Amino acid sequence: MKPLGVGFVLHPETEYLGLCREIIEDEAEFLEVTPETLWQVGDVHPVPSPWYRLIDDIRERSGKPFVGHGLLMSPGTADAAADERRVAGWLQQIARDQERFHFEWYTEHLGWMDANGIVADFPLLLPPTEEAAQTVARRLSRLKPIIADVGFENQVSYFAFGDVRSEPPFWNRICTVGNLWLLLDLHNCYTQSVNYNFPLDEYLAGIDLSRVIEIHLSGGSESEPGWLPSGRVLRLDSHDGPVPEPVWQALSDIRPRCPNLRGVTVERLDGTITEADVPALRDEVRRARRIFWEG
Numbered sequence: 001m002k003p004l005g006v007g008f009v010l011h012p013e014t015e016y017l018g019l020c021r022e023i024i025e026d027e028a029e030f031l032e033v034t035p036e037t038l039w040q041v042g043d044v045h046p047v048p049s050p051w052y053r054l055i056d057d058i059r060e061r062s063g064k065p066f067v068g069h070g071l072l073m074s075p076g077t078a079d080a081a082a083d084e085r086r087v088a089g090w091l092q093q094i095a096r097d098q099e100r101f102h103f104e105w106y107t108e109h110l111g112w113m114d115a116n117g118i119v120a121d122f123p124l125l126l127p128p129t130e131e132a133a134q135t136v137a138r139r140l141s142r143l144k145p146i147i148a149d150v151g152f153e154n155q156v157s158y159f160a161f162g163d164v165r166s167e168p169p170f171w172n173r174i175c176t177v178g179n180l181w182l183l184l185d186l187h188n189c190y191t192q193s194v195n196y197n198f199p200l201d202e203y204l205a206g207i208d209l210s211r212v213i214e215i216h217l218s219g220g221s222e223s224e225p226g227w228l229p230s231g232r233v234l235r236l237d238s239h240d241g242p243v244p245e246p247v248w249q250a251l252s253d254i255r256p257r258c259p260n261l262r263g264v265t266v267e268r269l270d271g272t273i274t275e276a277d278v279p280a281l282r283d284e285v286r287r288a289r290r291i292f293w294e295g
């Protein structure tokens, strides 16, 4: 499959799209969207919001390929009759989105958001068990009739089931069971290495890099000391700062060893940039392109 190069995230937010216009139009080689951010609640199932048309205008005008990065499928939720109606509606809308946006590949956030009536606002950690690997593989495979190449993104967790370094073999197992791809978020790996105090290289060494279809690059910040009674400061997966040097180093190190890598995406959260930040963000996209294409 053809590599696309370096992409940029589209958020449906006017100020962000205005500030990042040149990056989107002149620098990015593909664009990534989270489909659910373009939906609104319908009578029964989700329906497109007004942003749908605007984001599609960007696609048509730019002619750039799109990739999908979903948020709400909850791949770690075990199949249950009570959940089937929601999943069916969700899959129907993804199928409509695929007809419109022609996603080159589609990834979800690893984790669970929905279990026996408990609904979380963001994907929570899964135990790295065979049962969980089978559940995620089965669930994500339901996307394959819609989009051929499907994968999941490694997550950050502020608590752990056992040793965090057991996560890469868990991801490898999901990829093998479901014949799925990994979206490797290097800042998430870096955040785990900082918060759990182990070398980033050691964590990355456990990953089957032949399964990596996409890499995410982003930055983050630190928690306030007052958040925890101990005063401990944690690194956050907050997408609100520059890409740290250890993440750049990790990209350079593993890029030559990812034979199926099709894209590197620079992520930045809307609402976290001003006009003064734009040149540095543009330079991050350019730096990623040099590493992607030249090694």
Ligand SMILES: [Fe+2]
Pocket (backbone or CB within 6 Å): 153, 185, 216, 267
């Ligand atoms: Fe990411």
